[in-house]
Amino acid sequence: MxxxxxxxxxxxxxxxxxxxxxxxxxxxxxxxAKPRQRRVINDQKSFLDSAESLYLKHKHLNIATYLWKGNGKTVLLAHGWESNSGRWQNLISKLQKLEYNIVSLDAPAHGNTSGKQFNAILYSECINVVAKHYNPHIIIGHSVGGMASGFYQKNYENKELEKLVFLGAPSExxxxxxxxxxxxxxxxxxxxxxxxxxxxxxxxxxxYFSLADFSKEIDTKTLIVHDVFDKVIPFSDAQKIAKNHKNATFISTKGFGHGLRNETVYKHVIDFIQS
Incomplete structure (x- = not known):
């Protein structure tokens, strides 16, 4: 706009x-609450076509999910605002080499998921539907996908979830x-x-909807990664979350921006989920 x-x-x-x-x-x-139309571009489509696709139902929504089968633990990926599952291609390639079982979903009104409106609360409900179906051990969320993942764990208290990763997540x-x-x-x-x-x-x-406040009630081992120079979500948001989370590792980066699509970040994530 x-x-x-x-x-x-x-x-x-x-x-x-x-x-x-x-x-x-x-x-x-x-x-x-209305994202601009964000179609899956051709390069992303060919990558997503390499996965097994499945639509899950939540209220009026058809949630698009993608599965790259592996023999290891299941990782669920939740993208951010005006994005889609294609944004994870580089990280998924690295996780595949380590034989993780990888699942991604498109958020409401994003990618191939239906709907016209979006918010982190609805997104957390969709994550719950997907988590019930695929039983992830790890959830990685970028931006509002991280916020929604935190909302999910606070509200649904998945005892089987071993680890969370918040990448550039907003707090308030x-x-x-x-x-x-x-x-x-x-x-x-x-x-x-x-x-x-x-x-x-x-x-x-x-x-009320504060990831920093909710983090006080989240016991799940969590990695928080945020760039000092993030121009979209203030670095102070990550500091608030980390301060309140009793079981979190906080890593700050410099120069990777809000997207955090960087080899150094991927290494931090993989080291964390493998530890």
């Missing part, structure tokens, strides 16, 4: 908010919302309206 379009949308909804604040807030929340719903409000230039009416809609929809305020 271009800066000029962002300004137009922000100003338009601000104007509407003086007439109908709830409508403007609903529209703003809808736009926040409030922080994510605040960044969105600032980017769009929304006024206080819309900001307060969004918070009220979250409370109405989930029976909890946005401040």
């Amino acid at each position: 271009s800066n000029s379009l962002i300004k137009i949308i922000g100003k338009s909804l601000n104007t509407i908010s003086y007439i109908s604040p709830k409508y403007a807030s609903k529209k703003a929340l809808y736009l926040f 719903f409030t922080g994510v919302f605040k960044n969105y409000v600032d980017m769009m230039g929304y006024n206080n009416k819309i900001e307060n309206g969004i918070n009220s809609l979250v409370l109405e929809r989930f029976n909890k305020p946005p401040s």
Whole structure:
């Protein structure tokens, strides 16, 4: 979305908010939860075609899953915002050489999974459906996929899960919302309206949805990797999570950005899951 379009949308909804604040807030929340269409590109498609594909059902969603069979422990991969399972190709290639059994899912409204709306809570529910089917020993999540993986483990307490990996994961719903409000230039009416809609929809305020707070209740051995210069998710989010998690290893990187698609990062991940 271009800066000029962002300004137009922000100003338009601000104007509407003086007439109908709830409508403007609903529209703003809808736009926040609607990823831009992110089709699987040709290179990713040929890679994903090498896996066994299976669709699992959750509510109105058909969840696309991919399986690369191996003789070792099962690793479940959860990608981030406006991405898909193809983003894991390099890591999957390394895990295959170590004979891991590898599963990946496309998030709601991403890749080949159906739906038009996305949030970390719904994503965590989808992870639960996939985990019940494939019984992973390890879950690796990037960005909001890491947040959703943490939400999953806090809410469902999978005792069979041995390890978690959070790569560039956000900690706070409030922080994510605040960044969105600032980017769009929304006024206080819309900001307060969004918070009220979250409370109405989930029976909890946005401040409740904190991976840092949830981490206090997660016993699973966890690796947290975050780049100091991440321009998407602040490094301080990882520091909050690590501070509260009693069974976490925290590794900071420099220069790998938010994507963390780097040989050094892959080595950290593999060393952790093999330890």
